Amino acid sequence: MTGWLTGVVWTACALTLSVGCTRQGTGTTGPQIKWGLVLHGGAGTIDRTQLTPQLETEYRAALTEALQAGYRALRDGGASIDAVVAAITILEDSPLFNAGRGAVFTADGINSLDASVMDGATLRAGAIAGVTDVRNPILLARLVMEKSPHVMLSGSGAEHFAREQGVPSTPKEWFYTERRWKELQDAKAAEAKSGAATIVNRQEKFGTVGVVALDQAGRLAAGTSTGGMTNKKWGRIGDSPIIGAGTYADGRCGVSGTGWGEFYIRNVVAHDICARVEYQGTSLSQAADEVVLVKLPTQEKDTGGVIAMDHDGHIAMPFNTSGMYRGWIGAEGTATTAIFRDK
Amino acid sequence: MTGWLTGVVWTACALTLSVGCTRQGTGTTGPQIKWGLVLHGGAGTIDRTQLTPQLETEYRAALTEALQAGYRALRDGGASIDAVVAAITILEDSPLFNAGRGAVFTADGINSLDASVMDGATLRAGAIAGVTDVRNPILLARLVMEKSPHVMLSGSGAEHFAREQGVPSTPKEWFYTERRWKELQDAKAAEAKSGAATIVNRQEKFGTVGVVALDQAGRLAAGTSTGGMTNKKWGRIGDSPIIGAGTYADGRCGVSGTGWGEFYIRNVVAHDICARVEYQGTSLSQAADEVVLVKLPTQEKDTGGVIAMDHDGHIAMPFNTSGMYRGWIGAEGTATTAIFRDK
Numbered sequence: 001m002t003g004w005l006t007g008v009v010w011t012a013c014a015l016t017l018s019v020g021c022t023r024q025g026t027g028t029t030g031p032q033i034k035w036g037l038v039l040h041g042g043a044g045t046i047d048r049t050q051l052t053p054q055l056e057t058e059y060r061a062a063l064t065e066a067l068q069a070g071y072r073a074l075r076d077g078g079a080s081i082d083a084v085v086a087a088i089t090i091l092e093d094s095p096l097f098n099a100g101r102g103a104v105f106t107a108d109g110i111n112s113l114d115a116s117v118m119d120g121a122t123l124r125a126g127a128i129a130g131v132t133d134v135r136n137p138i139l140l141a142r143l144v145m146e147k148s149p150h151v152m153l154s155g156s157g158a159e160h161f162a163r164e165q166g167v168p169s170t171p172k173e174w175f176y177t178e179r180r181w182k183e184l185q186d187a188k189a190a191e192a193k194s195g196a197a198t199i200v201n202r203q204e205k206f207g208t209v210g211v212v213a214l215d216q217a218g219r220l221a222a223g224t225s226t227g228g229m230t231n232k233k234w235g236r237i238g239d240s241p242i243i244g245a246g247t248y249a250d251g252r253c254g255v256s257g258t259g260w261g262e263f264y265i266r267n268v269v270a271h272d273i274c275a276r277v278e279y280q281g282t283s284l285s286q287a288a289d290e291v292v293l294v295k296l297p298t299q300e301k302d303t304g305g306v307i308a309m310d311h312d313g314h315i316a317m318p319f320n321t322s323g324m325y326r327g328w329i330g331a332e333g334t335a336t337t338a339i340f341r342d343k
Numbered sequence: 344m345t346g347w348l349t350g351v352v353w354t355a356c357a358l359t360l361s362v363g364c365t366r367q368g369t370g371t372t373g374p375q376i377k378w379g380l381v382l383h384g385g386a387g388t389i390d391r392t393q394l395t396p397q398l399e400t401e402y403r404a405a406l407t408e409a410l411q412a413g414y415r416a417l418r419d420g421g422a423s424i425d426a427v428v429a430a431i432t433i434l435e436d437s438p439l440f441n442a443g444r445g446a447v448f449t450a451d452g453i454n455s456l457d458a459s460v461m462d463g464a465t466l467r468a469g470a471i472a473g474v475t476d477v478r479n480p481i482l483l484a485r486l487v488m489e490k491s492p493h494v495m496l497s498g499s500g501a502e503h504f505a506r507e508q509g510v511p512s513t514p515k516e517w518f519y520t521e522r523r524w525k526e527l528q529d530a531k532a533a534e535a536k537s538g539a540a541t542i543v544n545r546q547e548k549f550g551t552v553g554v555v556a557l558d559q560a561g562r563l564a565a566g567t568s569t570g571g572m573t574n575k576k577w578g579r580i581g582d583s584p585i586i587g588a589g590t591y592a593d594g595r596c597g598v599s600g601t602g603w604g605e606f607y608i609r610n611v612v613a614h615d616i617c618a619r620v621e622y623q624g625t626s627l628s629q630a631a632d633e634v635v636l637v638k639l640p641t642q643e644k645d646t647g648g649v650i651a652m653d654h655d656g657h658i659a660m661p662f663n664t665s666g667m668y669r670g671w672i673g674a675e676g677t678a679t680t681a682i683f684r685d686k
Contacts, residue, residue, distance in 0.1 A: 123609045123642070129580070130497060150579045151608045154473060155498045157578020235500020236493045237472070244587040244611035265494045266466045268587035271611040272618065279622035299466070 030285050033313040033330030035216045037070040037083050039063065041097045042207035043258045043305035046323025046339060059096055060337045063327040066090040067335040070213055075333075080221035081119045081142070083213035088115075088138040088225050091209040095177045097325075098207025100136060102177050103227025105184040111175040111227055114241040115141040116152075120220035120249030127152040127241040134162050135170040138225045141241070143167070152241065180230070187231035208240055210256025212249070212309040220311060222247050222254040222270070229261070239264035244271040252311050253277045253284060258324065259304010263296055273308055284308055288316035296320060373628050376656040376673030378559045380413040380426050382406065384440045385550035386601045386648035389666025389682060402439055403680045406670040409433040410678040413556055418676075423564035424462045424485070426556035431458075431481040431568050434552040438520045440668075441550025443479060445520050446570025448527040454518040454570055457584040458484040459495075463563035463592030470495040470584040477505050478513040481568045484584070486510070495584065523573070530574035551583055553599025555592070555652045563654060565590050565597040565613070572604070582607035587614035595654050596620045596627060601667065602647010606639055616651055627651055631659035639663060 041063055051059075070087035074080070092100025103111040115137035116127035126145025129152065134140050143165045144153050153161055163169070208226035215221075224247045226240040238261025239246035246257045248270035255270035264270075269291055276287035288308045296303045297320050305319025307326060317326050317338075327337035384406055394402075413430035417423070435443025446454040458480035459470035469488025472495065477483050486508045487496050496504050506512070551569035558564075567590045569583040581604030582589035589600045591613035598613035607613075612634055619630035631651045639646045640663050648662025650669060660669050660681075670680035 118609075125609050148577065149605065150575075150577070151605045152580040152585075154578040154580050157576065161577040232493075233500065234491065234493070234504040235497035237495040237497050242495075242585055242587070243608050244585070244614060248611065262492065262494045265586050266461075266468050268591065268611065268614040271587060271614055275615065275618035276622060279619060 030315045030317065031328055031330070031336075033214070033315065033328065035074055035214050035313065036328065036330040037067065037074070037087060037211055037213035038307045038309055038315045038317065038328040039066055039070070039087055039091070039209070039211040039326065040256065040258050040305065040307045040317070041091060041209050041325030043319045043321045043324035044206045045302070045321060046325070048340065051339070056339065059325055059339060062091065062094045062096050063325060063337045064335045066211075067327050067329040067337075070211060071329045071333055071335075074213065074215050077216055080213040080215040080219045081117065083215065084117060084211045084221045084223040085138055085142055087211045087213075088209055088223050089136050092136050092138060092225055097209045098180075098227045099209045099225040101175060102180060102207070103175055104180045104207070104230040106228070107231045107233045109184065110172070112232070113137040113225070113227055114238060115223070115225040116241045116243060116247040117141045117145060117223040118221065118243055118247055118249040118254075119145070120222070120251055120254050123250060125151050125243045125247075127243060128158045129154040129237045129241040130235060131155070131158050131162070133159060133169040133172070134167055135174060138223055140167055141223070151243065154237075155235070183230045191231070206259055206304060208246075208258040210247070210258060210307060212254040212256055212307055214254075214309055214311065214313055218311055220249045220251070220254040220309065222249040222256050224256045224258075238262070239269070244268045246270060248274055250274055253308065255288075255306055255308040257304065257306045259321070260300065263300055263303045267291065267295060267299075269296075269306065273306065277310060284310040284314045285316040288318050292318040292320055373658045373660065374671055374673070374679075376557070376658065376671065378417055378557050378656065379671065379673040380410065380417070380430060380554055380556035381650045381652055381658045381660065381671040382409055382413070382430055382434070382552070382554040382669065383599065383601050383648065383650045383660070384434060384552050384668030386662045386664045386667035387549045388645070388664060389668070391683065394682070399682065402668055402682060405434065405437045405439050406668060406680045407678045409554075410670050410672040410680075413554060414672045414676055414678075417556065417558050420559055423556040423558040423562045424460065426558065427460060427554045427564045427566040428481055428485055430554045430556075431552055431566050432479050435479050435481060435568055440552045441523075441570045442552045442568040444518060445523060445550070446518055447523045447550070447573040449571070450574045450576045452527065453515070455575070456480040456568070456570055457581060458566070458568040459584045459586060459590040460484045460488060460566040461564065461586055461590050461592040461597075462488070463565070463594055463597055466593060468494050468586045468590075470586060471501045472497040472580045472584040473578060474498070474501050474505070476502060476512040476515070477510060478517060481566055483510055484566070494586065497580075498578070526573045534574070549601055549603070549647060551589075551601040553590070553601060553650060555597040555599055555650055557597075557652055557654065557656055561654055563592045563594070563597040563652065565592040565599050567599045567601075581605070582612070587611045589613060591617055593617060596651065598631075598649055598651040600647065600649045602664070603643065606643055606646045610634065610638060610642075612639075612649065616649065620653060627653040627657045628659040631661050635661040635663055
């Protein structure tokens with residue numbers, strides 16, 4: 001399919017998702033690409049009354065820039081893992097998303113960053129949790145994968161590893177954004193008023209970023225990066241740095257999630273989607289829909305969404321919230337972005 | 344089946360596992376119980392030339408004590424999660440196992456403890472990573488599940504949560520064992536000699552502990568606790584506190600893993616076994632064998648083992664190392680323990 005036709009089919013289906021998308025064949029239809037990438041910039045309560053036209057333009061521009069960066073990495077035969085890291089680096093450096101520069105603040109008023117990557121062709125993976133001074137957590141996650149015998153490093157130990165690998169300490173000011181600071185103050189005010197911990201704010205955009213890429217050699221890779229939840233406490237680790245929960249890729253399927261991390265961990269969301277594809281023989285779209293639109297909503301409302309791609313280039317982007325920043329780009333090089341249910 | 348008959352069938356099959364166990368029906372046979380628990384105390388290079396008769400007796404006594412503690416929790420109608428926590432608490436307090444009191448030392452000469460629990464009936468879960476001063480990490484993991492909105496807490500934040508929950512700080516001396524301290528010195532000496540990081544010692548017994556329990560109401564639960572790997576660095580987090588990797592339970596299937604954590608994370612081992620049972624319709628034994636005896640060995644030798652149980656009380660305990668401390672107890676109350684391939 002061409003990107004244009006694909007977009008039309010997918011948009012038509014997304015429109016019907018709010019009332020239950022019509023199943024076509026073995027699953028809801030999504031775009032199919034030869035090679036390329038799909039990404040998200042977070043799911044949550046995102047509607048046109050909240051998002052000014054200017055801000056919408058900024059979001060779409062950032063998503064497009066990230067898609068193009070990933071595309072350039074793939075165009076000349078680069079590996080899917082390179083595209084994942086290139087695109088996420090752009091999103092981390094944007095103050096718009098809850099990752100890297102735009103990360104939310106913990107209850108202690110710091111930015112605590114989590115990220116993970118997985119190379120589907122080799123099942124190698126790297127992840128970091130609770131890092132406070134690394135500008136691009138996704139680059140550090142890749143270094144864990146490639147330069148350590150471990151998969152997951154945390155806290156000051158992970159920062160120590162970063163220094164050993166020549167990754168400099170980034171000043172805390174880099175991560176400060178007025179919007180996120182205000183969100184923390186609002187959460188603390190609500191907490192003081194209610195007397196109960198207000199860690200999860202359903203109205204917030206979760207804002208995690210993630211990418212799944214398929215390169216010209218047919219290799220899948222996935223990655224996710226986040227600042228977690230506003231006002232989080234006690235060294236909480238969400239799903240983003242957990243292989244199987246927020247990120248997973250194998251030879252057949254790749255997934256990155258965004259949403260209420262606790263539900264993604266308990267449901268091992270990313271791996272569950274790929275396991276359904278592999279063991280049930282269902283389409284990627286159907287597997288992703290079953291988990292995001294059926295299983296998660298039985299447990300809690302508005303938990304989030306995923307992006308997913310299989311080794312044939314089928315793309316799925318279901319979400320059970322009102323919106324999800326998302327986009328994809330195929331071999332023809334046309335970036336398509338969407339935010340709301342309809343586009 | 345009775346416990347005795349079950350034991351004979353299982354032992355006969357375990358004997359043949361080293362040369363490929365004969366498949367009976369859709370999988371290798373294991374014991375089946377009405378309700379009860381199965382546990383492990385770690386997999387690794389465990390053979391009769393290394394284990395003195397006295398030490399073997401001590402291991403079997405500790406495994407039996409843990410099985411009986413779990414049994415008592417279930418006998419009067421208690422929940423499977425109570426049995427998991429009761430049994431693991433015994434193993435954590437024993438200096439024999441790499442969890443709680445007998446935990447190995449990190450490169451920094453401290454004990455860094457990880458644990459997780461999951462309640463299959465509700466899909467609720469709790470986990471802690473990198474805690475240094477909590478005597479029974481499994482109790483703290485349960486508190487995370489029941490008293491916080493989160494699934495996973497880490498480092499000093501998790502210790503802060505422990506204090507808020509009234510869990511006292513345990514002096515570091517409690518965790519010191521001469522044997523584990525010597526293991527660290529040996530690892531450091533080998534590292535100095537080779538000039539390379541000696542984090543993974545294939546000759547070591549991994550020693551993680553874990554339990555899967557099935558209560559009289561048919562509810563499954565699973566839990567795992569560990570000190571990680573000797574000489575570990577950079578705040579490494581292994582599979583034990585990761586839901587889906589080292590621990591997983593749902594309504595149909597529960598698993599706890601023990602072994603080389605990085606491979607368990609990358610293969611999402613615990614969830615993969617349960618996904619095969621649910622989506623492929625294979626038996627628990629076959630699913631566990633496929634992952635532990637087929638999939639993992641294609642990536643690396645001697646990666647470890649798992650214990651698993653389904654909601655019909657079928658038990659599987661495959662391992663690809665020379666031994667695994669393990670045992671089970673059913674409704675009749677007879678504890679059975681095993682260490683080597685044959686018993």
